[in-house]
Structure formats: structure tokens, C-alpha cells
Amino acid sequence: MPLLFYSMHHNSPTPVSITPSLNSTKKSQTIFHLLEWKKCLNMRDLQQIHAQMIITGFIHHIPSLTKLISHSISGDSTGLTYASMIFNHTQQPNIVIWNTILRGFVNHKLPKRALLGYVDMLQESRTIPDRFTFPSLLKGCAQSLDFHEGKILHGHIIKFNLVSDLYIETTLITMYAACGDLNSARAVFEKMGQRNQVVWTSMIGGYARNHYPTEALLLFTEMEEEGEDPDEVTMVSLLSACAELKDLEYGKKLHLRIRESDMKVCVFLGTALVDMYTKCGELDSARKVFDELPDRNVVAWSAMISGYVQNNRSKEALRLFKEMVTESDQNPNEITILAVLSACAQVGDLDLGRWVHAYIGRAGLKNYISLQNSLIDMYSKCGRIDTACQIFYDMPERDVVSWNAMITGLALHGLGKEALNQFTLMQTAGIQPDDITFIGVLSACSHGGLVQEGCRHFQNMKVQYGIPPKLEHYGCMVDLLSRAGLLEEAKEYIREMPMKPNGAIWGALLSACRVYNNVELGEEAANHLLNLEPENDGVYVLLSNIYARKQKWEEVRMVRSLMHKRGIRKTPGCSSIVVDGVSHEFLVGGHSHPESEKVHLMLDHVTQKLKLAGYVAETSEVLLNIDEEEKEGSVSQHSEKLAICFGLLKTRAGTEIVIMKNLRVCTDCHSAIKLISKVFQREITVRDRSRFHHFKDGFCSCRDYW
DNA sequence: ATAGGGTTAG
Structure with missing residues (x-):
């Protein structure tokens, strides 16, 4: 009596009949065709087929078994577990089955297990590898940057006389390039008898990803001279080389070629285009490509969002991020979040920063240290140095970047002594400071007026740590001495x-x-x-x-x-304040804000109150900033004052944070805000180009210039 | 029956 089972395609009710006769070619083809029938099978279907194969005995039909394992590994991690279970029950798996399971490990990002399996295959199973074995293994080495193992495999390839296989040569190039050994990659490339599109692309990609963009483009010229055409994958590497070089002309030419060819702009290629355009500062072109993408994955979203951030257009970055969260099915990953946190820091959006903080926990994001580092930076740039400290304190592990973020944050808040104290702790913790650390240290000295300490650290940096001072370090020293009034020494x-x-x-x-x-x-x-x-x-x-x-x-x-x-x-001063998650911008004397009428009324009210409290506008300097006619009004309408008035209007209490762009708080505003904080009983924090000014009860936390 | 090259941050 024949066994019946239903195919996995639920709306196709045709039963497939199988009789348990082992060596029947016809029946074995039935199972085999079934396995070939659909590209993708779910676990239930696979288990059903597996069961039938055991019952019918087709489990011993090697091609069918291979197909079964192959299907299983193309699923998720459950599929891989299932595949290795089947594999473990296979007596004396042949090389094809070995190759399949090893590929499964590599494709599931388990290159170590693949290598261990390979060792088992050689030692326990005494199976000889073939030309299908090494591409997967080398891909694994490229993934985990296993240079040492990669070289050993290269030795095996020579030993088993497989060096002149096109696939193996290609993956050797990829492996060496991934491990940063471009000379070996190039040596393999040069020795090849024939080179196809893929070979050229892997060498070009090797240069591109190792920051040799010029070499990548040069090699592409050679590729064309040899008569090989680029395809989508080649284009991705070429575009990333253009991005690094910021070579817009070349990038545009490539884009044109893509449009004129029959290449499909898939997510990969589209993202590479977006990246190239953003790196070249062409955000509109980038956005156009992004908008036209048929489907966008996390990487595409991240590329566009961080493109905005890198071009100082954080408001747009955050707008796009909100769209991603609400209107797409893509979940932000570590890289998206790193860009978004940096945008929050730029515009001072503490509310969104906090949301992101919670999201990191909720989504269980990895890459813990860099995310925490970014959070430290975000909180400190949004005025919450206390929260930044707390995160730093709670971190189980810290790297140089963590310490740098903390030192820079303290310096930004004018807490020079604390920053230097942190630097001492860093050395105690055995973390080697780098050039960025010293920028933090020196700027802490400069903001704290710690001249002698600054000079000492500058010397130590050179002598004790062997870090040659860069332009920025000299800049800190000049700033330090200048602010302290030691102008000749600065000179x-x-x-x-x-x-x-x-x-x-x-x-x-x-x-x-x-x-x-x-x-x-x-x-x-x-x-x-x-x-x-x-x-x-x-x-x-x-x-x-x-x-x-x-x-x-x-x-x-x-x-x-x-x-x-x-x-x-004169470019108008611009300040912004975030209220209820929306960032509001104000220009000096400006009326562009939708509620500017109310804001100006508030400003009049504030000015009245300040006059009663004894405030006299300081105009001797500022009046020269502006054209004659605007003089009178503009002084009292500086952008930070407008932003503060908006905050007074919209929020009941708490701390207002005002972010200024391209400016320092001027003398006049400084004394005005001191009074506002007292008269209106508000804590106000103003962030300008280089530091924070905390105003409370008529006092300001910062000590320089005033 | 089994194989190769690619995009986002720092």
C-alpha cells in the first residue's frame, strides 16, 4: 500500500505517492523533484519530507539527502541546527555533504565551527577536500578576519593541488584583502591565468575596503582595457571608492553608466549611490536615489540618515529617523542608532535621545561599548553631564573612546578640574591615552583657565606618551594661553x-x-x-x-x-530649543518662526522685567555687528534670547536648553540670561560652539571672559 | 548534489 503525503504547497492538494522501494530511479526522482520544487521550504515541510525520507529509505539516497541538508541550512538558525542534526546522523558523509554543512556554518556566521568541522573532516572522517570545500572556508576566514587560518588553508590548497581553480583564487583574494594583506591578494590576482568579472571585482573591492580608493579606480581602468564589463557588484565597490575620495565627477559618471545599462538599482547599489552622494555633500541627489529605491533595508535607511548627520543636517536626519520608525518595517540597528544619537547631540534633542536610550535596551542591541560611548556624548552635549557620568560609571567595560567622551564632556561643561581628575583615573585604569584624549585634556585646561597644567600635559603628551602634537593640539594651546591673556606666549x-x-x-x-x-x-x-x-x-x-x-x-x-x-x-546668529520633541530655530531679530509674534511680545515683557531689575543693554560691541537701521532693535533680539523667550512661553519649569550655532554667547546676552534665570526662576543652559553655560539664580557656571 | 565578488559608523 502506497504512502501518501501532501505537498507543502497548501493550495495544491495533489497528493504525492511514494512507494518504499529503494533503488527505484523513478521514485527517487519524485522526492528529488520535490526538494527542488521550491526554493524555500519552512521547517514543518522539511520535517515532513525528512520523515518520509526515513520511512521510504530515501534518506540513503545521497543527492536527496544533500538537497535536504542544503534546504535546511538556507533557513534560520533552527534550520542550521536541524541540518547539523541530520548531518550527525549520517554515516560516513561524503565530500559533497561535508561541503554543504561547512557552507552552512559559514553562511550562519559561524566560521569557527566551519574550521573545526574541516579539521574533523580531515582527521576523523579522513575525507579529502575538493575545489568546493575551500571557497566557503576562505569566506569564513574573510568574515572573522582569520588571517592565520586563511594562510594555513592556502597551504592546504597548494597541497591538494587546487591553486588554479577560479573560485578558489577569487576567495583567496577576498580573504587576503579582508585581512588587510593586499600584497598577497594582488600576488594571487597576478598569477591567475584568466580573470572574469568576479575576479576583477574582488580585487577592486579589496582596494576599496582597505582605503586605497585610487588603486581601486585605477584597477577598474585596467579591467575595462581587458574588455571586462562592470556589473552591479563592481559598481558598489567603485562607488565606495568615489565616496572615500569625495570624487563627485567620477561618481556621477558611474551613476550615468548604471542608468544607461540594464543594471537594476537594488538596495546594495542604491545604498552605495546614496553613500557616494552624501559623502560628496550632494544630499538632494542622495535623497532622490533613496526615495526611488523599491525597497529599503536598515542599511539604506542608515546610510541616508547618517548622510544627513555628516553634513550637519541633523534636523532632517531626525525627521527621516522618525519616518523610519513609524512608517517602515525596518528596525534601527546599532549603526542607525549611532547616527541618530550624534544627531540628537547636535540639535540638543534630549527627549529623543532618551527614547533612543530606552530603545537600545528594548531592542537588545549589540556593540554595547560604542553605543554607551555615544550615549555619554549625547547626554553631555544635551546638557546632562550627570546622566553621562552615570552611564560611564555603570559601564562594565570601557575603552579609550569612553574615557575620551567623558573627559571631553566634562571640559565642555567647564568642569576643568573634574576632567583632569578623570584623566588621572584613566591612567590609573591602565588605558593608554591617544591624541583625542589630549584634545579633551587641553581644552579642559583652556576652559578652566588652568594654564600651568595645560603646558605640563602638552609636554607630557610629547615626551611621556610619544604622541606628536597635531594642529588641533597647538590650537588648544593657543586658545588656552589667549584666554588667559597671555597673548605674547600664544603668539x-x-x-x-x-x-x-x-x-x-x-x-x-x-x-x-x-x-x-x-x-x-x-x-x-x-x-x-x-x-x-x-x-x-x-x-x-x-x-x-x-x-x-x-x-x-x-x-x-x-x-x-x-x-x-x-x-x-554677517550670517545671522541662529539658536534652537527643543520643546516637546520639536526643535525650534530662531534667527537674530527674525520673524520666521510661526509663533514669532508671541515670542516678540514675550521678549518685550522680559526686557521690561529686566529693566526693573536693573539691566542695562550693553551695546558698544554688538552694534557694530549689524547694519545701522537694525541696530536698535537687534541687540535685544539676539537669537538665543528669542529661543529662551520661546522656552519661557512653552514650558512651565525645568531646565531650558538652548543650542547656538556658529556663535559664542555675547557679553550682553550673558548678563541678560543671568538676570532671566533669577527673575523668572528658571535654570537655563546655553550651548555655544565650544562650551556650556549653566545659568541659575542669577549666576553662570562658566568662568572665562566674564 | 555542493562553490566566488558588495552597502551604513568610528
């Missing part, structure tokens, strides 16, 4: 530094010259800056303020006419 550092000082360095000196009324050095710094950055409106303003303080009106007029002649306008 000495500029003279001594082995590289050409950049705008930031002359800018630090110039700002200090304004504070300490040093016309001579100020002129010198400004002249350097006007050469380096003729478009920088701040320079003209600072210089004219320096002259104005000394009542050199002729010079003031000269600077202003120069500015006018060059067609440079």
Missing part, C-alpha cells in the same frame, strides 16, 4: 609650530585680542585670517570691534567698507 606657540596655522588658531588669538584690547596682535591675527578665510564674516566683525573699543573710528570704517566691497554679509 610664541604659533611661531614654534611646525605646520601652517589654520583659521581656528588665528581666530582664537583674535577673539582674545578683542577681550584684552590688544590692537596690534589683533591686527596681525586678523590679517592672517583675512588671507586664509576672506569669506569669514566673523573676522571683520571682531576686528572692527577691536578698533571700536579703542575708538579708532577711521579703521572701523575701513574694515566695514572692505567687508562691503567683498560682498560679505
Whole structure:
């Protein structure tokens, strides 16, 4: 009596009949066809087929058994477990079955198990590997960057006389390139008798991923000279090389070629295009590609979101992230979250930052340390240095980046002593500081006015740690000495530094010259800056303020006419505040905000109250920032004041955090906000370019310049 | 019956 079982395709009720006769070719083909019938089988179906195979005896039909295992490993981890169970019950598996199970381990990101299996295969099973064995194993080595094992496998390949197999050669190139040994990869490539599209692509990809983008593009030229055409995969590597080089022209050419060819813009290729465009700063083109993608996975979303972040367009990044969470079926992964946290830090969106913090726990994201590091950075840049400390304290393991984030965060909050204390603890913990650490340390000294400590750390960095100071370190020193009023000493550092000082360095000196009324050095710094950055409106303003303080009106007029002649306008100050998860932006004297009427009424109210409390607007400097007609009104309408008024309007209590872009809090606003905090009983935190200013009860936490 | 090259961060 024949056995009946229903096929797994539920709307196809045709029963398949199988008689338990072993060596019948016809019947064995039935099972075999069944296994070939669908590309993807679920566990239930597989188990049914497996059961039938045992009952009918087809379990001994090797091709069918291989197919069964092959189907099983193409599923999830349950499938792999099932496959290895079947495998373990197979007596004397042949090489084909071995190859299949080894591939299963590699494809499930278990390269170590694959290698152990291979050793078993050689030693226990005494089975000789063939040309199908090594591609999977080498792919595993490439995955886990197992250079040592990879080289051993290369030895085996030679021993088993398989060196001139095209597939093996390709995976050898991939393995060596993944492990960073481009010379060996190239050596394999050069020795090859024939090279197809895939071979070229794997060598090009090797250069691209090892940060040799020029070599990648050069090799592509050779590939074309040899008459091989690129395909989608080649294009992905080429685009990533263009992204690294920020070579928009080349990138556009590739995009054009893709459009003119019959290549399909799949997620992979689309993401590579998005990445290329964002790295080249062409966000609109990137977004266009992104919007036209038929389906978007996490990687595509992450590429677009971090593209916005890298181009300082965090508001758009967060808008897109919210769309991803609400309107797509894709779950943010570690990389998405890293970008989003950095966006939260940029715009000061503490609410969303907290949501993301909770999400990390809820989603059970891996890559724990970098996420915690990012959280530290986010909290400290959103004004919550206390929470940042707590996270740091709770971390079971910390790396250099964790310590750097903590030191930089403390420095940003003007907590110089605490930052230096943290640096000491870091050394006690045996963590080797790097160049970034010293940027944190030196900027902590600079914000805390700790001149001697700063100089000592600068020396130690060179002598004790052997870290050669970069431009940024000299910048910190110039800033440190300048802020402390040691202008000549700052100048000495500029003279001594082995590289050409950049705008930031002359800018630090110039700002200090304004504070300490040093016309001579100020002129010198400004002249350097006007050469380096003729478009920088701040320079003209600072210089004219320096002259104005000394009542050199002729010079003031000269600077202003120069500015006018060059067609440079002062970029308006911009501040933002997040209320109920929405970031609101204000420009100086601006009326662009939908509720600006109310905000200006509030500002009038605030000004009245401040006057009663004895506030007199300080206008001697700022009035020169702006065109004559705007003078009177604009002083009291600085963007940070508008943002603060919005906060007073919209929130009942708590801490307001105002983020300023491209500016420092000016003297006038500083004294005004001190009073607001007292009169309105609010804690206000203002974050400007370089630091936080916490205002409470008429006092400010920061100590410099005021 | 079994095999190869690819995208997001730092």
C-alpha cells in the first residue's frame, strides 16, 4: 500500500505517492523533484519530507539527502541546527555533504565551527577536500578576519593541488584583502591565468575596503582595457571608492553608466549611490536615489540618515529617523542608532535621545561599548553631564573612546578640574591615552583657565606618551594661553609650530585680542585670517570691534567698507530649543518662526522685567555687528534670547536648553540670561560652539571672559 | 548534489 503525503504547497492538494522501494530511479526522482520544487521550504515541510525520507529509505539516497541538508541550512538558525542534526546522523558523509554543512556554518556566521568541522573532516572522517570545500572556508576566514587560518588553508590548497581553480583564487583574494594583506591578494590576482568579472571585482573591492580608493579606480581602468564589463557588484565597490575620495565627477559618471545599462538599482547599489552622494555633500541627489529605491533595508535607511548627520543636517536626519520608525518595517540597528544619537547631540534633542536610550535596551542591541560611548556624548552635549557620568560609571567595560567622551564632556561643561581628575583615573585604569584624549585634556585646561597644567600635559603628551602634537593640539594651546591673556606666549606657540596655522588658531588669538584690547596682535591675527578665510564674516566683525573699543573710528570704517566691497554679509546668529520633541530655530531679530509674534511680545515683557531689575543693554560691541537701521532693535533680539523667550512661553519649569550655532554667547546676552534665570526662576543652559553655560539664580557656571 | 565578488559608523 502506497504512502501518501501532501505537498507543502497548501493550495495544491495533489497528493504525492511514494512507494518504499529503494533503488527505484523513478521514485527517487519524485522526492528529488520535490526538494527542488521550491526554493524555500519552512521547517514543518522539511520535517515532513525528512520523515518520509526515513520511512521510504530515501534518506540513503545521497543527492536527496544533500538537497535536504542544503534546504535546511538556507533557513534560520533552527534550520542550521536541524541540518547539523541530520548531518550527525549520517554515516560516513561524503565530500559533497561535508561541503554543504561547512557552507552552512559559514553562511550562519559561524566560521569557527566551519574550521573545526574541516579539521574533523580531515582527521576523523579522513575525507579529502575538493575545489568546493575551500571557497566557503576562505569566506569564513574573510568574515572573522582569520588571517592565520586563511594562510594555513592556502597551504592546504597548494597541497591538494587546487591553486588554479577560479573560485578558489577569487576567495583567496577576498580573504587576503579582508585581512588587510593586499600584497598577497594582488600576488594571487597576478598569477591567475584568466580573470572574469568576479575576479576583477574582488580585487577592486579589496582596494576599496582597505582605503586605497585610487588603486581601486585605477584597477577598474585596467579591467575595462581587458574588455571586462562592470556589473552591479563592481559598481558598489567603485562607488565606495568615489565616496572615500569625495570624487563627485567620477561618481556621477558611474551613476550615468548604471542608468544607461540594464543594471537594476537594488538596495546594495542604491545604498552605495546614496553613500557616494552624501559623502560628496550632494544630499538632494542622495535623497532622490533613496526615495526611488523599491525597497529599503536598515542599511539604506542608515546610510541616508547618517548622510544627513555628516553634513550637519541633523534636523532632517531626525525627521527621516522618525519616518523610519513609524512608517517602515525596518528596525534601527546599532549603526542607525549611532547616527541618530550624534544627531540628537547636535540639535540638543534630549527627549529623543532618551527614547533612543530606552530603545537600545528594548531592542537588545549589540556593540554595547560604542553605543554607551555615544550615549555619554549625547547626554553631555544635551546638557546632562550627570546622566553621562552615570552611564560611564555603570559601564562594565570601557575603552579609550569612553574615557575620551567623558573627559571631553566634562571640559565642555567647564568642569576643568573634574576632567583632569578623570584623566588621572584613566591612567590609573591602565588605558593608554591617544591624541583625542589630549584634545579633551587641553581644552579642559583652556576652559578652566588652568594654564600651568595645560603646558605640563602638552609636554607630557610629547615626551611621556610619544604622541606628536597635531594642529588641533597647538590650537588648544593657543586658545588656552589667549584666554588667559597671555597673548605674547600664544603668539610664541604659533611661531614654534611646525605646520601652517589654520583659521581656528588665528581666530582664537583674535577673539582674545578683542577681550584684552590688544590692537596690534589683533591686527596681525586678523590679517592672517583675512588671507586664509576672506569669506569669514566673523573676522571683520571682531576686528572692527577691536578698533571700536579703542575708538579708532577711521579703521572701523575701513574694515566695514572692505567687508562691503567683498560682498560679505554677517550670517545671522541662529539658536534652537527643543520643546516637546520639536526643535525650534530662531534667527537674530527674525520673524520666521510661526509663533514669532508671541515670542516678540514675550521678549518685550522680559526686557521690561529686566529693566526693573536693573539691566542695562550693553551695546558698544554688538552694534557694530549689524547694519545701522537694525541696530536698535537687534541687540535685544539676539537669537538665543528669542529661543529662551520661546522656552519661557512653552514650558512651565525645568531646565531650558538652548543650542547656538556658529556663535559664542555675547557679553550682553550673558548678563541678560543671568538676570532671566533669577527673575523668572528658571535654570537655563546655553550651548555655544565650544562650551556650556549653566545659568541659575542669577549666576553662570562658566568662568572665562566674564 | 555542493562553490566566488558588495552597502551604513568610528
